[in-house]
Amino acid sequence: MSGKFITLEGIDGAGKSTQLDTIQHWLEVRGVVVRRTREPGGTALAEALRPLLLNTPMSPLSEALLVFAGRHDHVTQVIEPALARGEWVLSDRFVDASFAYQGGGRGLSQDILKTLETWVCADFQPDLTLWFDLDPDIAAQRLARARQEGDRFEREERAFFERVRAGYEARSHLPRVYRIDAAVEPRTLAEQVDGVLRRAFPSLAGSP
Numbered sequence: 001m002s003g004k005f006i007t008l009e010g011i012d013g014a015g016k017s018t019q020l021d022t023i024q025h026w027l028e029v030r031g032v033v034v035r036r037t038r039e040p041g042g043t044a045l046a047e048a049l050r051p052l053l054l055n056t057p058m059s060p061l062s063e064a065l066l067v068f069a070g071r072h073d074h075v076t077q078v079i080e081p082a083l084a085r086g087e088w089v090l091s092d093r094f095v096d097a098s099f100a101y102q103g104g105g106r107g108l109s110q111d112i113l114k115t116l117e118t119w120v121c122a123d124f125q126p127d128l129t130l131w132f133d134l135d136p137d138i139a140a141q142r143l144a145r146a147r148q149e150g151d152r153f154e155r156e157e158r159a160f161f162e163r164v165r166a167g168y169e170a171r172s173h174l175p176r177v178y179r180i181d182a183a184v185e186p187r188t189l190a191e192q193v194d195g196v197l198r199r200a201f202p203s204l205a206g207s208p
């Protein structure tokens, strides 16, 4: 039986990466083999593209072409083979990020993004997407507290992240997307995640 594909989405600093361990543990104690990955990245080629994307100024179309080039490698070399082996794939970002960042944030047309999505993903979609929704001011405070030197996305102004957030909101009608209120402490966030996983995968919902 093929595995399931779960993606985590949200603006920078929303707290996705912090919840990845929780989700991986939730699955593994139920006997699921988890393949954890991320975008941009996930393969040698896509990881090589990642610093270019995060650090080199470029046009919105170049950004989109690079993320989709990496995504093609990621889907064909890592995600699909893992799912075929029956593993569950947990990815920190996937295609919704392109609609939110390049579409919402940078203003690239939906038609271009849909065309790239069709070329690269055909009808391949995540089974479940957790959208960590957070006010950009709170996200910025979290990143500032972490004192990391921001990449060129993280250094964007509030208005950019408002547009990215709106880009995610515009996709939240998709049945696979569950909105998580990320403006809460990590333990409360983990409780929401637990609730979503139980609803999405009722056969695993019982205590392990």
Ligand SMILES: Nc1ncnc2c1ncn2[C@@H]1O[C@H](COP(=O)(O)OP(=O)(O)OP(=O)(O)O)[C@@H](O)[C@H]1O
Pocket: 010, 011, 012, 013, 014, 015, 016, 017, 018, 019, 142, 143, 145, 146, 182, 183, 184, 185, 186, 187, 189
């Ligand atoms: N629920 C939370 N409440 C307060 N701080 C949090 C919460 N979750 C994570 N943090 C802190 O906020 C910062 C960003 O968290 P994290 O790296 O998980 O976010 P992210 O969504 O993965 O961001 P990015 O997309 O930029 O990698 C970290 O310093 C983390 O410790």
Ligand SMILES: Cc1cn([C@H]2C[C@H](O)[C@@H](COP(=O)(O)O)O2)c(=O)[nH]c1=O
Pocket: 012, 038, 039, 040, 067, 092, 093, 094, 095, 096, 097, 098, 099, 101, 102, 153, 154
């Ligand atoms: C997949 C994808 C990502 N991005 C941007 C969004 C983030 O700012 C960075 C990745 O950083 P993270 O710390 O790993 O979250 O990349 C994008 O603009 N478009 C995409 O498709």
